[in-house]
Amino acid sequence: MAFEGLPGLVETREAFGETTLVVDPARLVEACTALRDEHGFDMLIDIAATDYLGWGSPGVSGYIGTAQGRNLNRPMTQGLQALPAPKPKRFSLNYHLLAIRPGGPRVRVQVWVDDGESVPTVVPLWPGADWFEREAWDMMGIPVEGHPHPERLLMDEDWEGHPLRKDYPIGGEPVRFSGEE
């Protein structure tokens, strides 16, 4: 399928038999509208956010309680043999679209944002995006501009931090009512 001329298209990648369209976040809604109305991708299947903080460098993922973290990627032990290709910004948001028609074509729309930058909402296009966008805010801290209900979804309303960020430690949460206060 050809996606040339899609509004805001930055790059098209083909890997593992999947098509990824990297789109300028400012023109995300235009691009999604074109994909839905012209290319027939009528269903938004998923929005998956990824944090690339520390991508390819040691000591970020998986630290348990220590100040520096545990270096899981020391050379010659576990971890990387070659450094992975750098990413343009810290977060990626991946919109997985599906067309309900024979063959079931799929496409992944990817936008890149840095910490604090927001993405426009796609709820007017696909109402099902509501909880997925709230989850992206809750878990990754990516603000969604224009969302009708911008609240946390899974964590408590007063929760601090965004648990799926790479700088959010495992085992570091305070335990309430532990008797140590």
Added chain:
Amino acid sequence: MALPATKDPIYEGTRIPSPIPTVLEVDPTVKDTDDILTVNFGPNHPSTHGVLRLIVDLDGEVVVGVHAKVGYVHTGFEKNMEQKTWWKGITYAPRIDYLAYQNNELVFVLAIEKLLGLEIPPKAAWMRMLMSELNRIHSHLVWLGTAALELGAISMFWYTFRERETILDLSELVAGYRMHTRYFQTGGLAEDIPTGFYPECRKFVEWMPKAIADYDSLLRKNEIWEDRTIGLGLLNRSDAIALGQTGPVLRASGVDWDLRRDNPYLYYDRTHFHVPVYPGGDTYGRYRVRIEEMQASVDIIEQCLDRLERMEGEPWIADDRKVVLPPREELHTSMESLIHHFKIVTEGYRVPEGEVYVAVESPRGELGCYVVSDGGPRPWRVKFRAPSFAALEATATAVQGAYIADLIAIVGSLDTVMGEVDR
């Protein structure tokens, strides 16, 4: 292909609340009459199918507002899986949706295999299909039993759990575990299929259609069941698509869509099965779809058995020693095997850099797994696209105008598993 512009048989236009699609707000003109009673429903209510909280506004007995709150069983599966090797992550996947464990396991190993570019032997593929279909019947049985229980049909529960027990026994026979088997291994299966499995599974395949007919005869012409399911919990096809519904909920809204047939994985394209579609978009349609899907699953299991019985002695796991554990008996004689075993268990295997999205048809709909690898032994990111998560978003659309008693049946008919919604 745009949807045909025919008259929608369920309802015209859209009923998705605006501006927030997942929250049904009380009409302000009604709210001012002071007749609205707000009821907190859950999170620990026996009929909420897990730990779901609904804040319901009632006008008399009629639901005029609903607000679903989730997150009570958020346990950070995705975060945890980032800390574990790919190999150990397989253990986490089935626990996310604890009723469709085999399908969860399947989607995660398929994602790893897609990144690795690993081919699995045919015997493993057929057995994976067989186990997934057994699991689908298991999940639908639990749904049917509890959904009927909520409407007062207590005996259904005993019958469905009797057959569920047989499925768990079959799992135990194959994998040693009744649930959360971790039987699917990167590259194939963890163990060969035991010899006693085929005759036992045949017995089940012969028995099950009779059991399904029994369930159907208990409920289908049951007046109470019909009154409380037909025409309730409506969701038309354009709303179902807009809300990202998949699986039985989508098929009950008249959309003929099944990933096993339309986006086939494993060897589903070599099997024949019926995809039930109902045009009603109601609770009854979802019940019919699930009942008929059980029969379709039995048909697939039978076809898998026909193949598997002729595959005696064939390999059940790929021959790639960098990814697959060496056979246990080699550890006593081969230094090389011992080293490989040690390396895979302690460090894990490296998975090429990249990102993939894999989807399978779980009993609840499209179960997707988006994984990112940085080339190391641990996933950089794992994201499960839970079908229940999307299904629960349709609550506010489907319960409009329902009675409070039917609310239970309608939310139940969406078949949500909260472990999967909250992850």
